[in-house]
Amino acid sequence: MKGFSCKSYRQCGFTLVELIMVIALAGIVAVMISTVMSRPLQGFVDQSRRAELTDLAASALNRMARDIRLAVPNSLRNEPNCSPLGCHTLELLAISEGGRYRANEWGTSGMRYDPPRCPESGGCSIPVLSPGMDAGKVAEARWMVIYNTGQAVWNYPSGAGPAVITPNNVQFELGCTSSEPCLNLTGAGATGFSFQYASPQHRFYLVRDVLGYRCETPGMASSGDGTGSLRRGVFDTLSGTYTYTGASLVVDSVSACSFTYEPGTNTRNGLVTLRLSLSEGGETITLLQQVHVDNAP
Known part of the structure; x- marks a missing residue:
């Protein structure tokens, strides 16, 4: 016989056994590939997470x-x-502004007090040694703190001092002159208030929040x-x-x-x-x- 032709047979193609074998081998190859590739892919996903x-x-x-x-x-x-x-x-308590202060005058006597204190009527001014203070941050401040050595800062006063932190109803303003700035304390809480301790380094802190x-x-x-x-x-x-x-x-x-x-x-x-x-x-x-x-x- 010189050649092979399907015309010499009634039927030409793969047998069912051959198809099953091909499918089984293809499945085995797919499982092997997925097993080999899944671990690196899963490792990449886990590492990214x-x-x-x-x-x-x-x-x-x-x-x-x-x-x-x-x-x-x-x-x-x-x-x-x-x-x-x-x-x-x-x-x-987060610091919004800070600097160093000087002893302030109380009333009309001309005497200076450290720690600073406010008179029984009206507000008071505290000279500061920080000419670069931000006037906006000063105006936004809610409290002033001087020499807080413990948790007393959380025990804020309900009225007049002495205390390490001013009461809630005190407003602050940067005043005086550019060469000699000061902090003006106004409001009902400033009347008669005095700080409890003097800071050896004359530090003060303003707190907004x-x-x-x-x-x-x-x-x-x-x-x-x-x-x-x-x-x-x-x-x-x-x-x-x-x-x-x-x-x-x-x-x-x-x-x-x-x-x-x-x-x-x-x-x-x-x-x-x-x-x-x-x-x-x-x-x-x-x-x-x-x-x-x-x-x-």
Whole structure:
């Protein structure tokens, strides 16, 4: 026979056994390829997710660190009763402006007082040694602090001093002359007010807001499931506790957090330890950051 032709047969093609074998071999090859390729692809997805969670946690901690470095000395605090897993709230008075002051004159006697004091009628002026102060920030300030050595800054006075922080109803204005600037204190709270201590370095701080951070997550009592959040609150009053219901969101997917604060001593700065864990898609990352706090008043 010189050649082969399908015309010499009634039927030409593959048998059923051959088709089954081809399908089986193709399936085996597909499984081998998917097995080889799935692990690198899954690893890339997991690595991308971990990198994203790390960036989110790092950004949140860096923002907290920036606010902590701008805190009035000795004004940081945790919640009164921390859970067994640590403190989940950190609050502070944020410095909006500051400088150095001079002893001020009281009444018409010409005598100068340090710490500064205000007369029983009307407001008062406190000379300052900071010609570059921002008049807008001064006008926005709600409190003035001089020589806060402890948590007394949170125990604001309801009326006349002495105290380390002015009452709520005091307004501030940058006045006098450009060469000899001063802070004018007006309002009902300024009448008869006096600061409790004189600052050896004559430092003062103006505060516009109270800043607070709070972790809230249903799983905080156990291992955490990544359904929590870290929120940042801005408050315009001094209070023992604050509500963070309407606070702005800093980061979600929080599974655990802990904020600890060691005030320090006369020989070393305070130390804030921030620990934040984020979870998503079975991946969990934990970052820890420590911030030194200069509590020299």
